[in-house]
Structures are given as C-alpha cells and as structure tokens.
Amino acid sequence: MSPTEVYQLNLGPITAHAFNKDRTQVAICPNNNEVQIYTKAGKDWNLRYTLAEHDKLVTSIDWAPESNRLVTSSQDRNTYVWNLEADVWKPTLVLLRINRAATFVRWSPLENKFAVASGARVIAVCYFDEEHNWWTSKHLKKPIRSSVLSLDWHPNNTLLAAGSADFKARVISAFIKGVDKKPPPTAWGEKFPFNTVLGEFSNGGGGWIHSVAFSPSGEALAFAGHDSEISIVYPGGAIQSIRLTSLPYLSLIWASEEKIIAAGHDCVPVLFEKINEKWKLSRTIDAGKKKVVGESTAFDRFRDWDSKGISSRGGNEDSELNTIHQNTITSIRYYAGTRENVTHFSTSGLDGKLVIWDLESLESQFRNLKV
Amino acid sequence: MSFRSIDIDALDEDILVQDELFVLSDGLEVDPETALSNVKTKEVEVRNCLTRGDTSNALIKAIETPPYGLHTSKAKNQNTKIVMDVLISTKATVGLVKSLSTEQQDILMKYIYRGMASPNLYNSAVLLSWHEKLTEAAGVGCIIRVITDRKTV
Numbered sequence: 001m002s003p004t005e006v007y008q009l010n011l012g013p014i015t016a017h018a019f020n021k022d023r024t025q026v027a028i029c030p031n032n033n034e035v036q037i038y039t040k041a042g043k044d045w046n047l048r049y050t051l052a053e054h055d056k057l058v059t060s061i062d063w064a065p066e067s068n069r070l071v072t073s074s075q076d077r078n079t080y081v082w083n084l085e086a087d088v089w090k091p092t093l094v095l096l097r098i099n100r101a102a103t104f105v106r107w108s109p110l111e112n113k114f115a116v117a118s119g120a121r122v123i124a125v126c127y128f129d130e131e132h133n134w135w136t137s138k139h140l141k142k143p144i145r146s147s148v149l150s151l152d153w154h155p156n157n158t159l160l161a162a163g164s165a166d167f168k169a170r171v172i173s174a175f176i177k178g179v180d181k182k183p184p185p186t187a188w189g190e191k192f193p194f195n196t197v198l199g200e201f202s203n204g205g206g207g208w209i210h211s212v213a214f215s216p217s218g219e220a221l222a223f224a225g226h227d228s229e230i231s232i233v234y235p236g237g238a239i240q241s242i243r244l245t246s247l248p249y250l251s252l253i254w255a256s257e258e259k260i261i262a263a264g265h266d267c268v269p270v271l272f273e274k275i276n277e278k279w280k281l282s283r284t285i286d287a288g289k290k291k292v293v294g295e296s297t298a299f300d301r302f303r304d305w306d307s308k309g310i311s312s313r314g315g316n317e318d319s320e321l322n323t324i325h326q327n328t329i330t331s332i333r334y335y336a337g338t339r340e341n342v343t344h345f346s347t348s349g350l351d352g353k354l355v356i357w358d359l360e361s362l363e364s365q366f367r368n369l370k371v
Numbered sequence: 372m373s374f375r376s377i378d379i380d381a382l383d384e385d386i387l388v389q390d391e392l393f394v395l396s397d398g399l400e401v402d403p404e405t406a407l408s409n410v411k412t413k414e415v416e417v418r419n420c421l422t423r424g425d426t427s428n429a430l431i432k433a434i435e436t437p438p439y440g441l442h443t444s445k446a447k448n449q450n451t452k453i454v455m456d457v458l459i460s461t462k463a464t465v466g467l468v469k470s471l472s473t474e475q476q477d478i479l480m481k482y483i484y485r486g487m488a489s490p491n492l493y494n495s496a497v498l499l500s501w502h503e504k505l506t507e508a509a510g511v512g513c514i515i516r517v518i519t520d521r522k523t524v
Contacts (some may be wrong), residue, residue: 205477205519207519244510
C-alpha cells in the first residue's frame with residue numbers, strides 16, 4: 001500500500017467524515033445539510049446513500065462501529081441517530097433541548113450513549129430511554145461559559161473531555177444512573193456523579209480550544225488551542241504546553257501513548273513525540289513534494305493565458321501548495337490499528353479531500369531519508 | 372429587517388463579558404497604582420542597562436512582567452514607551468530575538484503591534500524591521516498568539 005491514498009470527494013469543504021467498522025463505507029458532509037455515504041469500489045468511492053433530514057449545515061458525524069449506527073449533528077439544533085433498515089437509513093430525532101447549533105457529536109466507547117456539544121454552552125449527554133422508546137438527554141452545564149467545540153470520551157465510557165471557546169479544556173463526568181455501571185476509580189478522580197468537574201485546564205494563551213483527546217489509556221489529555229499551542233496534561237502533574245511557530249491546529253489524535261498527531265490551518269499533519277518524559281514537535285508527516293519548476297516556453301505561456309487566464313512570469317506559477325491537502329485540515333480520525341498503536345489515520349478538510357495516511361510506511365520513508 | 376439590529380445578547384442575563392474573558396485566559400487583576408509604580412522602577416533599571424550599552428538585557432527587562440490588567444492603562448502606556456525606547460535605540464537582529472524565550476518573543480510581538488497601533492507616537496519603520504526579524508525567528512504562531520491573547524499590553 002502506498003503511504004497515502006487521496007480522494008477528492010467534494011469540490012467544496014468536507015465538514016465531517018466518519019468510516020464504518022470495516023472501512024468499506026464513509027459518511028461525509030459536503031458543506032451543506034446533507035450527509036453522503038460512499039461505498040468503496042476498487043480505487044474509487046461511489047455515492048450510495050444521501051441522508052437529507054437536517055435543515056442546516058451538518059457539523060459532525062460519528063459512526064458506531066459495532067452497532068452500525070450513525071449519529072449526525074447540525075446547525076439546525078438537532079441530532080439524528082440513523083439506523084440501516086432494509087437498505088434505507090432511517091433517522092430518529094433526539095430530544096436535545098438546546099437553542100443553539102449542535103457543533104460536535106461522538107459515540108461513547110460502549111455505544112450506549114453519545115455526547116453532543118453545542119453553542120448553547122451545554123453538552124447534551126444522550127442515552128436511549130427504553131420506556132419511551134427514544135433518545136433523550138441530560139445537560140452538562142455548570143462551568144461552561146461559551147460554545148463547546150470538541151469532545152472526546154474516556155475509554156471507561158463515563159468521563160468526557162470538552163474543549164470550549166472560553167479557552168478551557170475540561171474533564172467532566174457524564175455518568176448516567178441506570179445506564180452506566182459504576183466505573184472503577186481513574187487517575188482523574190474516584191467518585192464522579194453526573195456533571196462533576198474533574199479538571200479544568202487552560203494553556204494560558206487565550207485561544208479557543210479546537211480539539212481535545214484522551215490518550216489510549218485515558219490517563220492523559222491533550223488539547224489544541226487557537227493560540228497555536230498544544231498542551232498535554234497528566235492528572236496531578238503540570239501542564240506541558242508547546243508554543244508553535246506555525247498556524248493553529250484544529251484537530252488532534254493520539255497515535256500511541258507517546259505520540260500525538262495534530263493538523264489544522266497549516267494543511268499538513270504533524271507528529272509530536274514524548275521523549276524522555278518531555279513532549280516535543282517531531283516532524284511533519286506530509287513531507288511535501290518539491291515543485292518542478294520547468295522552463296516555460298512561449299507556447300506554455302500563451303496556452304495558460306488562454307485556458308486559465310494566468311499570465312505566468314518566468315515559470316509555471318500557480319497557487320498550488322506543495323502539500324497533499326490544499327487547504328485547512330479540519331478533522332483527523334483513526335483509520336486502522338489499535339488505539340494503543342495507530343497505523344493509519346484519515347484526514348479531511350476545506351479542500352474537499354479525504355486522505356488516508358499510512359504511518360508505518362511514512363515512517364520508514366523518513367528513516368531512509370535520514371540515512 | 373430592523374430586528375437584525377437588535378442586540379439579542381443584551382437580553383441574555385448570562386452573557387459572557389469582556390472582563391470575564393480576561394480572567395478565563397488566566398489574567399490576574401492588579402491594582403493600577405502598584406502596576407504604575409512597578410513600571411516606574413522598571414524604567415530606571417532599563418535606562419541603566421541602556422546607558423551601559425547592554426541592549427539585550429534592557430530589552431528583556433523592558434518586556435518582563437507586563438502590567439496586564441483591565442484598569443492599568445496608565446501603566447501600560449508607560450511600559451509601552453519604555454519598550455519603544457529600547458527598540459528604537461537598538462538594531463533589530465535575528466540573533467537577538469532568537470536569544471529570547473518563546474514567552475518573551477510573544478510579549479515582544481504584543482509590544483510591536485501595540486506600537487504600530489499609534490503611528491503618530493512611534494516610528495513604524497523601526498517596528499516593521501523588528502517585526503520582520505521576530506517573525507523570522509518565532510514564526511506566524513507568535514502573531515496568532517498576539518491576536519488571541521486577552522492579556523493585552
């Protein structure tokens with residue numbers, strides 16, 4: 001397999017993407033109120049289903065691998081849970097009770113709950129109400145002062161990390177009586193009734209927290225802020241913040257307990273590594289291709305004038321970046337491997353591309369380069 | 372379309388105000404008088420460094436512990452003046468700005484933008500030359516942090 005697979009699924013931005021369990025299907029939102037599901041056919045993706053139930057932009061999609069259910073959130077303040085019945089995706093409305101856009105949604109690891117972040121300064125933790133046969137929610141509200149932009153579940157199915165526009169990343173308990181079994185104590189705390197705040201962190205730079213992620217064990221939290229900074233927190237320990245020279249990151253995941261991958265406005269995924277207990281920027285994952293600057297002939301120049309309306313001065317000037325993604329990367333997701341050792345991940349962004357990255361093969365490429 | 376001009380946030384009791392954003396970005400309120408007297412002591416030290424020709428220490432002293440706060444505009448103006456004096460009397464070099472820590476670089480960038488905001492008081496050409504060198508050393512991330520940080524100088 002080549003180190004990267006690149007698919008242009010939309011000409012405009014892709015606001016969210018999520019794969020099914022065996023990675024044969026992908027759900028994306030092409031920057032409108034629809035969710036498109038593509039099926040893999042050889043080297044291509046074919047549009048199979050279009051889910052058009054939302055009224056406004058779909059902000060986030062998550063695909064529960066085991067129960068094969070989709071959950072989508074939208075600026076229309078609604079969330080739908082989708083079930084595949086006789087080759088038709090059927091939506092179920094969720095009782096969210098929010099008066100602003102839903103910004104982010106994620107299934108819990110056990111898939112019996114999901115959390116919806118919103119601009120109404122609340123996180124709705126949703127669970128299935130057997131009695132009434134629908135999805136209902138409880139609100140996490142207390143210390144949140146502004147829109148919630150991202151969420152991540154702790155592997156114990158109970159704790160939730162939230163990044164918010166009030167410059168804080170928080171660890172909050174989303175324990176629901178009757179749905180969850182009492183979880184064992186974690187490094188974040190021992191007892192946690194619903195809405196207990198187990199940690200509140202800030203990187204001090206006053207940037208919106210765009211992304212939060214628990215480490216594979218759940219014993220560490222990483223978050224990226226709009227102040228071009230990423231921070232890693234170990235409960236009881238100090239915050240390690242890395243101030244970057246580049247533009248801010250919008251999304252991050254842990255590739256292992258010692259590796260973090262982040263990407264954002266710089267259009268390239270970047271690898272952070274923990275070496276000798278200290279986190280640092282290791283390298284960019286997309287090395288970028290060298291631009292071939294050929295001599296421009298008079299013929300080329302006139303052809304460009306004619307076909308593109310470009311007056312090229314001394315070479316094939318164009319606006320193309322030498323990276324794979326041509327615009328901001330807004331989302332990184334796991335693709336293959338285990339959570340403790342991610343081998344592949346996928347990214348999507350404003351350029352409408354979906355890219356699958358093979359970490360191992362990319363790393364061996366880099367090793368060869370060093371020699 | 373007159374409803375479009377209604378400030379709906381004003382009807383919300385639980386509105387997030389500017390002062391609170393300052394606190395949320397880890398800003399600590401200081402007494403304006405103390406802040407001003409601190410800056411004045413600082414001024415003396417910076418002048419001493421400058422007369423000795425020790426420009427790099429003068430710069431570090433001038434930008435350290437800025438008078439953050441919501442009501443410290445007097446101290447802020449005074450401190451900006453000190454930093455500008457150092458910047459104008461020193462030649463901007465990449466080596467000098469590289470020797471600063473990332474935190475110090477961020478603060479210096481805040482002062483450069485602060486200075487450029489009043490072109491009638493401070494020489495923008497000098498500031499632009501500092502800006503160029505600092506961006507070369509600290510990248511665009513440094514500029515982003517000036518924009519996001521509510522702890523203004």
